[in-house]
Amino acid sequence: MASTAAARVLSPSSLSSPSSPVSSSSGHTASLSPLKAQFLARPLRQSSFGSAFFATSKGSGNKERSHTTPVRALIAPDGGSLVDLVVPEKERPARLGEAASLPSVTLTPIDVEWVHVLSEGWASPLRGFMRQSEYLQSLHFNSLRMADGSLVNMSVPIVLAIDDTVKDSIATSSSITLRAPSGEAIAIMRSIEIYKHNKEERIARTWGTTAPGLPYVEETITNSGNWLVGGDLEVLQPIKYHDGLDQYRLSPAQLRKIFEEKQADAVFAFQLRNPVHNGHALLMTDTRRRLLEMGYKNPILLLHPLGGYTKADDVPLEWRMKQHEKVLEEGVLDPESTVVAIFPSPMHYAGPTEVQWHAKARINAGADFYIVGRDPAGMGHPTQKRDLYDPDHGKLVLSMAPGLERLNILPFRVAAYDKSQGRMAFFDPSRAEDFLFISGTKMRNFAKTGVNPPEGFMCPGGWQVLVDYYQSLSSNSNGSLTKEQPKEPVAV
Amino acid sequence: MASTAAARVLSPSSLSSPSSPVSSSSGHTASLSPLKAQFLARPLRQSSFGSAFFATSKGSGNKERSHTTPVRALIAPDGGSLVDLVVPEKERPARLGEAASLPSVTLTPIDVEWVHVLSEGWASPLRGFMRQSEYLQSLHFNSLRMADGSLVNMSVPIVLAIDDTVKDSIATSSSITLRAPSGEAIAIMRSIEIYKHNKEERIARTWGTTAPGLPYVEETITNSGNWLVGGDLEVLQPIKYHDGLDQYRLSPAQLRKIFEEKQADAVFAFQLRNPVHNGHALLMTDTRRRLLEMGYKNPILLLHPLGGYTKADDVPLEWRMKQHEKVLEEGVLDPESTVVAIFPSPMHYAGPTEVQWHAKARINAGADFYIVGRDPAGMGHPTQKRDLYDPDHGKLVLSMAPGLERLNILPFRVAAYDKSQGRMAFFDPSRAEDFLFISGTKMRNFAKTGVNPPEGFMCPGGWQVLVDYYQSLSSNSNGSLTKEQPKEPVAV
Numbered sequence: 001m002a003s004t005a006a007a008r009v010l011s012p013s014s015l016s017s018p019s020s021p022v023s024s025s026s027g028h029t030a031s032l033s034p035l036k037a038q039f040l041a042r043p044l045r046q047s048s049f050g051s052a053f054f055a056t057s058k059g060s061g062n063k064e065r066s067h068t069t070p071v072r073a074l075i076a077p078d079g080g081s082l083v084d085l086v087v088p089e090k091e092r093p094a095r096l097g098e099a100a101s102l103p104s105v106t107l108t109p110i111d112v113e114w115v116h117v118l119s120e121g122w123a124s125p126l127r128g129f130m131r132q133s134e135y136l137q138s139l140h141f142n143s144l145r146m147a148d149g150s151l152v153n154m155s156v157p158i159v160l161a162i163d164d165t166v167k168d169s170i171a172t173s174s175s176i177t178l179r180a181p182s183g184e185a186i187a188i189m190r191s192i193e194i195y196k197h198n199k200e201e202r203i204a205r206t207w208g209t210t211a212p213g214l215p216y217v218e219e220t221i222t223n224s225g226n227w228l229v230g231g232d233l234e235v236l237q238p239i240k241y242h243d244g245l246d247q248y249r250l251s252p253a254q255l256r257k258i259f260e261e262k263q264a265d266a267v268f269a270f271q272l273r274n275p276v277h278n279g280h281a282l283l284m285t286d287t288r289r290r291l292l293e294m295g296y297k298n299p300i301l302l303l304h305p306l307g308g309y310t311k312a313d314d315v316p317l318e319w320r321m322k323q324h325e326k327v328l329e330e331g332v333l334d335p336e337s338t339v340v341a342i343f344p345s346p347m348h349y350a351g352p353t354e355v356q357w358h359a360k361a362r363i364n365a366g367a368d369f370y371i372v373g374r375d376p377a378g379m380g381h382p383t384q385k386r387d388l389y390d391p392d393h394g395k396l397v398l399s400m401a402p403g404l405e406r407l408n409i410l411p412f413r414v415a416a417y418d419k420s421q422g423r424m425a426f427f428d429p430s431r432a433e434d435f436l437f438i439s440g441t442k443m444r445n446f447a448k449t450g451v452n453p454p455e456g457f458m459c460p461g462g463w464q465v466l467v468d469y470y471q472s473l474s475s476n477s478n479g480s481l482t483k484e485q486p487k488e489p490v491a492v
Numbered sequence: 493m494a495s496t497a498a499a500r501v502l503s504p505s506s507l508s509s510p511s512s513p514v515s516s517s518s519g520h521t522a523s524l525s526p527l528k529a530q531f532l533a534r535p536l537r538q539s540s541f542g543s544a545f546f547a548t549s550k551g552s553g554n555k556e557r558s559h560t561t562p563v564r565a566l567i568a569p570d571g572g573s574l575v576d577l578v579v580p581e582k583e584r585p586a587r588l589g590e591a592a593s594l595p596s597v598t599l600t601p602i603d604v605e606w607v608h609v610l611s612e613g614w615a616s617p618l619r620g621f622m623r624q625s626e627y628l629q630s631l632h633f634n635s636l637r638m639a640d641g642s643l644v645n646m647s648v649p650i651v652l653a654i655d656d657t658v659k660d661s662i663a664t665s666s667s668i669t670l671r672a673p674s675g676e677a678i679a680i681m682r683s684i685e686i687y688k689h690n691k692e693e694r695i696a697r698t699w700g701t702t703a704p705g706l707p708y709v710e711e712t713i714t715n716s717g718n719w720l721v722g723g724d725l726e727v728l729q730p731i732k733y734h735d736g737l738d739q740y741r742l743s744p745a746q747l748r749k750i751f752e753e754k755q756a757d758a759v760f761a762f763q764l765r766n767p768v769h770n771g772h773a774l775l776m777t778d779t780r781r782r783l784l785e786m787g788y789k790n791p792i793l794l795l796h797p798l799g800g801y802t803k804a805d806d807v808p809l810e811w812r813m814k815q816h817e818k819v820l821e822e823g824v825l826d827p828e829s830t831v832v833a834i835f836p837s838p839m840h841y842a843g844p845t846e847v848q849w850h851a852k853a854r855i856n857a858g859a860d861f862y863i864v865g866r867d868p869a870g871m872g873h874p875t876q877k878r879d880l881y882d883p884d885h886g887k888l889v890l891s892m893a894p895g896l897e898r899l900n901i902l903p904f905r906v907a908a909y910d911k912s913q914g915r916m917a918f919f920d921p922s923r924a925e926d927f928l929f930i931s932g933t934k935m936r937n938f939a940k941t942g943v944n945p946p947e948g949f950m951c952p953g954g955w956q957v958l959v960d961y962y963q964s965l966s967s968n969s970n971g972s973l974t975k976e977q978p979k980e981p982v983a984v
Binding site: 051115132136137140141142143145149151196198201204205207208209210211352389390393396397400401402405457 | 522601624628629632633634635637641643686690692693696697699700702750844845881882885888889892893894897
């Protein structure tokens with residue numbers, strides 16, 4: 001019979017929930033004891049990036065640590081080396097000249113976010129928008145086969161759609177220029193391949209539904225062209241947004257450098273697109289405690305808010321970043337062992353399919369532990385009164401996904417407000433009546449209506465940011481759309 | 493960058509078409525010369541089933557061959573050994589007794605076809621209807637992970653749906669009895685697992701559309717229960733249909749025995765659900781000629797019509813079998829090097845997803861070469877005026893599918909009626925005007941209206957079978973449904 005555990009799913013008692021598949025008897029996923037996991041993780045991480053080496057501090061990070069502490073190498077990027085598609089500075093003038101002479105495609109803002117993602121190697125080993133062979137493998141298998149026969153995970157198609165007119169204008173050229181909405185040339189795509197964009201099939205296989213109202217679909221697919229164009233990218237300069245947040249947009253290479261400087265021997269990533277409340281904080285600090293118990297000396301948290309496209313009723317990035325700042329300022333999370341950075345990918349809301357992308361991209365940034373919760377990348381069904389995805393499927397699919405075998409998956413327990421202790425705590429079903437669940441919607445309503453959440457739900461400074469955000473909305477609700485304001489009314 | 497060829501795609505000139513992806517420059521699939529393919533195939537087939545051995549004829553097959561001709565072993569079944577779920581004869585009375593005492597589920601005729609498929613190991617290493625972990629892997633990855641970390645292909649979920657009432661009646665039992673529609677106990681399922689049946693997601697991810705009118709969906713899913721139940725099967729006796737065709741329903745084990753007795757050193761499978769015309773025959777004989785040129789001494793053709801559920805306007809199995817019989821009788825195919833048997837699987841019409849299942853199942857029956865044509869397992873879109881699938885995707889997806897690396901894929905050239913020669917020939921685009929394309933619909937219309945197709949399109953005896961079939965329809969069109977009659981009017 002087929003065994004079903006690919007990635008190693010760790011379930012230290014405080015991380016695994018009673019209802020967690022990890023501890024279920026049906027054998028969905030391999031359940032490793034913390035100790036076993038510790039030893040399992042090491043040889044894998046080493047073999048994937050050569051053996052341990054002696055790091056020399058580059059002047060930042062833990063000053064109190066010896067500069068010759070043996071540190072294990074970070075997990076290797078998919079494909080063995082990190083893809084970097086940005087043209088070296090000295091070659092840029094020549095490339096810019098060439099770009100001006102090539103037929104071009106003007107991108108949407110979300111296309112530009114994908115160029116950013118590709119340019120920094122988040123999607124390593126992908127070197128550009130997908131050609132048909134990658135597209136079909138991603139769509140059907142959620143993975144890409146390497147020349148050596150091995151598989152890397154790639155669950156969401158990263159594709160560029162064009163309409164018939166654009167197709168005709170580039171069809172005879174093997175290289176094309178990609179332009180930002182402003183008209184600025186941002187990349188050259190080489191050896192292009194144009195193939196059919198079957199939107200219905202792409203949507204059905206990626207989201208598991210074709211119901212109207214999927215945010216990413218309505219934003220990027222429904223009105224897009226009937227062709228896809230793929231090829232190898234040469235990005236003419238690093239992608240910047242000039243929105244005051246670029247300093248948080250660290251590339252996988254920059255993150256790896258920081259983790260090495262901090263002499264991290266474990267990096268655990270937390271993907272989020274919501275404000276951090278004390279339940280999240282509890283989970284992250286508890287994860288670090290567990291990793292220390294497992295024998296790691298310096299586990300580093302990558303607090304990694306998604307920074308690309310999100311749906312209208314999510315809290316916008318700049319407000320989330322203000323909120324995360326407060327969480328660190330007010331000591332809810334330990335600044336020394338936490339790295340906050342922006343993950344530049346757009347959000348698909350594709351549940352079990354997308355969570356693989358979220359995890360795979362973090363491997364490329366050096367994370368070897370990934371925290372996964374209930375219904376990752378999920379949302380309500382757009383036309384039915386239910387979750388779009390089974391809340392357990394994300395965790396299960398992630399644990400079985402091809403190409404993620406090297407990743408340690410940390411399923412987490414639901415935290416809720418414990419009325420008996422007046423703070424957020426891991427939910428204890430034996431005294432369920434003590435717990436108060438505060439959903440995202442409920443939290444938003446509190447903030448919108450100026451109601452304070454129970455003491456201890458979120459640090460005061462962080463909460464104030466949310467209140468300010470929703471006040472900025474109402475104060476702007478004279479119709480003029482501002483960057484902070486969702487394109488649609490906030491769902492309540 | 494990810495290489496995209498998994499299975500070896502062979503393109504001897506007469507097999508590959510100008511438009512074939514095999515010879516395309518975009519590097520979709522590895523193009524091997526016949527010679528390279530010949531040597532490539534050998535070590536793989538050997539390593540997969542131990543080294544070459546000396547077969548001793550068991551009295552059938554090529555009498556003229558020496559009984560000590562060295563013969564390479566057949567390709568190994570997925571998982572290494574062929575699954576056989578039929579209870580040994582001496583244990584049946586005890587099991588039947590137990591079955592009578594267990595809560596039971598009554599199957600549909602198509603469920604019984606799947607029990608048949610599972611019982612004989614066509615789906616090896618699967619040992620029963622899928623549990624959730626297999627279901628999710630099949631749905632998201634088209635493959636199952638083995639305990640050793642390797643992947644086997646499994647592209648269509650093989651699942652058993654039950655409704656709330658049945659669920660409640662079996663929920664407390666770990667073993668259940670599966671009953672034929674007649675009420676007869678046909679199997680025990682052990683260590684059952686019950687999980688949610690999200691029909692919309694299953695349909696979207698399997699077919700790439702949720703449009704109404706997909707034959708298998710309407711027949712088996714739309715009105716099925718909201719739960720799936722999986723577990724290990726013990727089948728109480730070989731599944732028989734008593735329709736006069738059981739002698740053609742050879743199990744993978746029986747087929748392997750025949751191929752060994754015939755001392756086959758290559759087995760090439762041809763999946764079909766239509767009558768064989770001379771274009772198919774040309775293709776199969778040409779394939780054998782090519783395999784001989786490649787150095788194989790005794791390539792055997794497995795002519796393998798699908799025998800399970802098919803849509804209403806396909807020609808029913810018993811008429812197709814009569815037609816195939818004539819094709820052999822009249823010497824269009826060589827009986828010595830051809831094995832005709834029925835593939836018991838139901839038809840999904842799921843194109844690129846299903847063709848993987850069709851190929852994988854044939855590996856389990858000993859086939860190491862698989863012939864794939866335009867739009868395999870495809871059909872028209874149920875609600876739009878177009879093919880449901882891109883006609884090239886089946887071939888491409890098959891060539892890249894995880895778990896099919898050992899299979900040699902033979903893409904084939906379209907054959908059409910060559911008016912200049914008065915026979916079926918491979919289409920030559922340089923003189924397109926000489927060729928007449930006779931679609932399945934056109935062929936059916938000829939047969940229905942008593943029009944003879946051009947001389948040389950199909951052997952006379954085979955054609956007469958089709959004429960008789962359509963006459964049997966009209967003579968029965970007084971409303972009483974007979975086995976030969978489709979459930980709906982034949983599409984024209």
